[in-house]
Amino acid sequence: MQLLHSDKQLPAPMSTAAEAVHQSPSKVINVLDPEAEDFQVSENYVTKTVRNQKHLPPITWSNLLFNIQWISFLALTIPPALSFYGLATTPVQLKTFIWSVVYYFITGLGITAGYHRLWAHRSYNASKPLQVTLALAGAGAVQGSIRWWARGHRAHHRYTDTKLDPYSAHEGFWWSHIGWMLVKPRGNIGFADISDLSKSPVVRWQHSNYVALMVFMGLAFPTTVAGLGWGDWRGGFFFAGAARLVFVHHSTFCVNSLAHWLGETPFDNKHTPKDHFITALVTVGEGYHNFHHQFPMDFRNAIKWYQYDPTKWFIWTMSKLGFASHLKKFPENEIKKGQYTMKLQMLQEKSEEIKWPVHSNDLPVILWEDFKAEAKERSLVAIHGFIHDVSSFIEDHPGGAHIIKKAVGTDATAAFFGGVYDHSNAAHNLLATMRVGILVGGMEVESLKLQGLRRSVSSTPFDSDVSSASSVSVTSILSEVKLIEERKPAQQPAAQLSNPWTFSIPPSERLRIVQAELEVRPTVLSGLNSQADLAAGSCSLPPPLSP
Incomplete structure (x- = not known):
């Protein structure tokens, strides 16, 4: 002035x-x-x-x-x-x-x-x-x-x-x-x-x-x-x-x-x-x-x-x-x-300094059988629809290594979300950094249901006690699925029959969301053209993480 x-x-x-x-x-x-x-x-x-x-x-x-x-x-x-x-x-x-x-x-x-x-x-x-x-x-x-x-x-x-x-x-x-x-x-x-x-x-x-x-x-x-x-x-x-x-x-x-x-x-x-x-x-x-x-x-x-x-x-x-x-x-x-x-701008600038997990779109989709087979070679655990390589974390787990070892090769979603311990947001974020793949169907029960559906359509008995008919019928498919539902792990959330689903990504991939919620969304399976594409199961997991 x-x-x-x-x-x-x-x-x-x-x-x-x-x-x-x-x-x-x-x-x-x-x-x-x-x-x-x-x-x-x-x-x-x-x-x-x-x-x-x-x-x-x-x-x-x-x-x-x-x-x-x-x-x-x-x-x-x-x-x-x-x-x-x-x-x-x-x-x-x-x-x-x-x-x-x-x-x-x-x-x-x-x-x-x-x-x-x-x-x-x-x-x-x-x-x-x-x-x-x-x-x-x-x-x-x-x-x-x-x-x-x-x-x-x-x-x-x-x-x-x-x-x-x-x-x-x-x-x-x-x-x-x-x-x-x-x-x-x-x-x-x-x-x-x-x-x-x-x-x-x-x-x-x-x-x-x-x-x-x-x-x-x-x-x-x-x-x-x-x-x-x-x-x-x-x-x-x-x-x-x-x-x-x-x-x-x-x-x-x-x-x-x-x-x-x-x-x-x-x-x-x-x-x-x-x-x-x-x-x-x-x-x-x-x-x-x-x-x-x-x-x-x-x-x-x-x-x-x-x-x-x-x-x-x-x-x-x-x-x-x-x-x-x-x-x-x-x-x-x-x-x-x-x-x-x-x-928001300040948070965005800070977020660029943080190492975020691999995006779900960049992960391979894996069949349950392939997951079980590879879990024999390295420590893989399925949680929330994602397959995680926990090899480097077993000894650092606050609840003890034995809990992680028992979960290897299984779907531990129910245990992780409160069945054994309701884990913190920090635990969710840390777990997300260990992702190596996505489970077909999103969780164990869904994978088994899809497997039963494929075998019923191809007239291949999935369970001799249930599928004995030589021809495929809606009744037989529903019976198979019902049996699989009864075999699901304790406290695991109930699955939906009509379509394959997987849970939405945890909060570590959504900047503005603080708490994880069990929302469901269609998997990449909805984009498959035929049952043959699903049965092929040509996807594979990435190599093990370096210790």
Whole structure:
């Protein structure tokens, strides 16, 4: 934010816009939007504007003096010099110190509650008395007129982190903090509409009388209060005037620099603004900048009751006293949506650091007979429709190696899901890393049912006690299946007859699911063209895992 109004220091990207910004208020209202013809351009507006505008040559030692913005330079260097001189020559009185702090907050609120949230973002409506008070307090901060300040700030929001941003964080910390005010910018900043401000009587009055208001509210008024109040004229000038100006200047400047450098991005990380408590402390509550850039018309900067935002509290108090109204808040749903999106993104980034199990689509589908046969060579256990190689885990099993050894070559689904012990989510995730195949039908009973179905269709007796008929019938098939159901392991979930099924993948493959649920889904068997494809059983397990 510029300290003093200077029409030549923030030109617009096109001549018509520059004339609109710096002509009288009555003329500004009637000027057409210079961007109207650019809405249909095929390229990025920022790129087009930067390419078409004229740029000043690079700053060198030979042209440095001609590129310094002298008004701002003096306004930024004289107050610190006066402050140090005052500290060396004038004793600090307690009353003067308290008055300096109070006036710091008054003029600071003139910027944050007035220039920023009322006029730049229109986040609430203020009565005429409150507008005049904030306009005077803002003038006492010596940061330019309302119209000039808000024009630059709207450009900052519209073109954040681009070449059209007057204090882009991408140009460096010190440039965004103070450098952009010390030297002339190489190019013009982006266009911003301020027609609403040009219609405001208070804004026009302050803009027309800014120099006189700045001198009076910046130095004369704080000096007079201390002088007439308790006789400390020198202290009022050096401390409540000059030293207070230094603090309120850099408090505002930290919004452009520190708030784009320190903190977190809980709502969006597309641009540089960040949230941080320290920044809020030094900027009269403007430190939750990531929220502000996402929801700029919200009268709050901090949404939690415990977050430091005296500007929000001031505006709320004024509304209760009848001096402010129509306090704007973004919908809570949209705010939570931004937070949720960033949390998901953070989880996604963290998930990339985790070794996940082989996806079920990449595992071979194995017949029960093949599983039983290969389990004689290595430690394979069927659980939840998947075949697991537990060779490297047997000795590390918390319940003892004997339990794992007893389960080798069997379907241990019932035992794993509570028959012996209801395993934790961590156990589910660890087990998933040991997958080497998928069991046809999803579990032992389903495999046996499929086997019985194939043999019945081919007129090959599956069980001499049940299938003695030479011809196939629905009754014989159902009888076989019923017998197999009676032979299922204890506590194993009941199987469905009509189609082969397998349980859905455990939570380790579903990022947003925490608890495993026994849901069922069709297996790859539903894609087989004939019983011959199923009977072939040509799939095989991958080689054993290295110990």
